[in-house]
Amino acid sequence: MKKIKSRRTRLATQMVGMIILCWIIPFLALSVLFYSFFYVRNIEKNKETILSSIVSVTDLCQANLDKIYEESLNASYDGLIRKAYEKYLKDGDEYQMHKQVTNYLNSTYKYSKLISNTIILYSEDVKLEYYTYSNVAGATYRNIDEFTENTKEVVKAEAESLGTGAKLVYNNGHLYVVRNLVRSNYQPFATIVMEVNTGKCFDALSDVIYETDGEIYLDGGRIFSYTSLDSSQDIFDAKDSIEEFYNEKLINIRAVSTRIIKGYDRERAITYGAVKFEDQTVVFVASLDSFAINAEIVAFRYLFFTVVVSFIVLTFAIYYFFKKNINRPIGKLVDASQKIGDGEYGFKIETYASNYEMHRLVDNFNNMSEKLNKYFNEILAEEVAVRDARLKALQSQINPHFLNNTLEIINWQARMSGNDNVSEMIEALSTVMNAALDRENKPEVLLKDELEFVQAFVHIIKARFGDRFIFEEDVKVDSEAYYIPRLIIQPLIENVVEHGRDDDGKIYGSLEIYADDEFLNIIIKNRGSLSDEDREKIEGLLAGAIDLGDNHNIGIRNVHQRLQIMYGQRSGLSVYTQRNVVTVCQLKIELAKIRQKLPI
Numbered sequence: 001m002k003k004i005k006s007r008r009t010r011l012a013t014q015m016v017g018m019i020i021l022c023w024i025i026p027f028l029a030l031s032v033l034f035y036s037f038f039y040v041r042n043i044e045k046n047k048e049t050i051l052s053s054i055v056s057v058t059d060l061c062q063a064n065l066d067k068i069y070e071e072s073l074n075a076s077y078d079g080l081i082r083k084a085y086e087k088y089l090k091d092g093d094e095y096q097m098h099k100q101v102t103n104y105l106n107s108t109y110k111y112s113k114l115i116s117n118t119i120i121l122y123s124e125d126v127k128l129e130y131y132t133y134s135n136v137a138g139a140t141y142r143n144i145d146e147f148t149e150n151t152k153e154v155v156k157a158e159a160e161s162l163g164t165g166a167k168l169v170y171n172n173g174h175l176y177v178v179r180n181l182v183r184s185n186y187q188p189f190a191t192i193v194m195e196v197n198t199g200k201c202f203d204a205l206s207d208v209i210y211e212t213d214g215e216i217y218l219d220g221g222r223i224f225s226y227t228s229l230d231s232s233q234d235i236f237d238a239k240d241s242i243e244e245f246y247n248e249k250l251i252n253i254r255a256v257s258t259r260i261i262k263g264y265d266r267e268r269a270i271t272y273g274a275v276k277f278e279d280q281t282v283v284f285v286a287s288l289d290s291f292a293i294n295a296e297i298v299a300f301r302y303l304f305f306t307v308v309v310s311f312i313v314l315t316f317a318i319y320y321f322f323k324k325n326i327n328r329p330i331g332k333l334v335d336a337s338q339k340i341g342d343g344e345y346g347f348k349i350e351t352y353a354s355n356y357e358m359h360r361l362v363d364n365f366n367n368m369s370e371k372l373n374k375y376f377n378e379i380l381a382e383e384v385a386v387r388d389a390r391l392k393a394l395q396s397q398i399n400p401h402f403l404n405n406t407l408e409i410i411n412w413q414a415r416m417s418g419n420d421n422v423s424e425m426i427e428a429l430s431t432v433m434n435a436a437l438d439r440e441n442k443p444e445v446l447l448k449d450e451l452e453f454v455q456a457f458v459h460i461i462k463a464r465f466g467d468r469f470i471f472e473e474d475v476k477v478d479s480e481a482y483y484i485p486r487l488i489i490q491p492l493i494e495n496v497v498e499h500g501r502d503d504d505g506k507i508y509g510s511l512e513i514y515a516d517d518e519f520l521n522i523i524i525k526n527r528g529s530l531s532d533e534d535r536e537k538i539e540g541l542l543a544g545a546i547d548l549g550d551n552h553n554i555g556i557r558n559v560h561q562r563l564q565i566m567y568g569q570r571s572g573l574s575v576y577t578q579r580n581v582v583t584v585c586q587l588k589i590e591l592a593k594i595r596q597k598l599p600i
Contacts, residue, residue, distance in 0.1 A: 072179040164180060444484060501527075510524070
């Protein structure tokens, strides 16, 4: 008893030390760190998060603009529009020109998500205009009409001084990419105009963290505004703040040579990013939710003061609780488990009734100890009984040598009589019996030998059912490389015979063997289906919870149990249905535990 008391006191002392080391000291250190570093670090963390967010969003917008730029460039490089124009100048066939250019526009831009519509404006000697609008960008012919009425002349004026480059042109709420198409002498002959699907091109802007609303500027002029509908800030105040911020700090951003610009103004709660489109600059300015940004600081302050108030009481409560409800009962369990480990099966400890869980734990420990003693005795008796039963079963069998010799005589007589079918049946039966008798008492055989037994068994079944039995075999591994348990496939072939009939009375079955990274898989399929009752019975059978009584079901259960005993719980048999018309029996054997044949 003194030893137990000393041990408990030592555990309690260690617990006090751990509370001081892991609870009190960290709490005091945290208090200092909070007032010294938390506020500044939280600000820096928010800044890094916001900048990282605007950089990611800006990268996406830059990538979209680059893709549109490449699309406009391809129209010049492809040469089809130029060739159609030059051919028109020679033969004057405007219909063929219209057909070629329209087909090109449809095949290239009709399904673009970033480009709403594409228009080709030729020089004055071509009267027709060519266009297409994207089916997936929500564009209609109305976009073309709007361009013709309000923007066409603006684009022509811009194209005259554009040269061979590309330019973003904003007009009347629409954003266009304009590029001249030139001939081999670099003289423009047409202009390609691509309306940017701004909803898709700039949709990432709404993903800026803490963003409430924002605006997009092109070379200093505001072109678009966007707003998060769940914003808690006043939208109009935010817009005024953004424009004021832009005018103060970003008006000269076009002079910056960096491809992507980022920034954050904590005082106004505004972040910005910019991308380049050739020599133009597109700036995104977003107003942020300052309440959400600082919410973590405010929450931490309230949490800190709450913890301070309850800290002392909580410390003593934890110590008392663990000492009374954990230290004492665990000490008893440790001593009792040591006795069980020393072989004193059936040892019991005094019931601990201080709380329900420990009371149940002690009762369960006592029950476990009692059952452990009982099971050891029962298992020993059962092992002896099983061995005796097997011995009697072997003694009651027909002498295998006599039976094999008899089959050989019958086989010889059948061959002498020219009856090859009977001879083949006898040879198959002999193969099946040799495998079943297992005279060499080998628990494992090569996969090749198991397949020979399966083929003999299938031959017998085919002789029984004729053309009504159809069985396919697909082995995708080296059958001489793996050892598997004897007679694990045959019970599943029986399952095909029992349950694989279709409505015409035919029996369809298949065997597939392959290996993946972890398992050797043996799959047997039939065209039967499983009801809910069948699934419930199979689950109980494989779990060993029920015994359905017939030899067929016992064979399947034994296959599952043998695999788990020999190769562990990850191996075994599973039965399931595919598309409610095919029943699959899958054997999985863990490759790490399977015995493989060494190369000679």
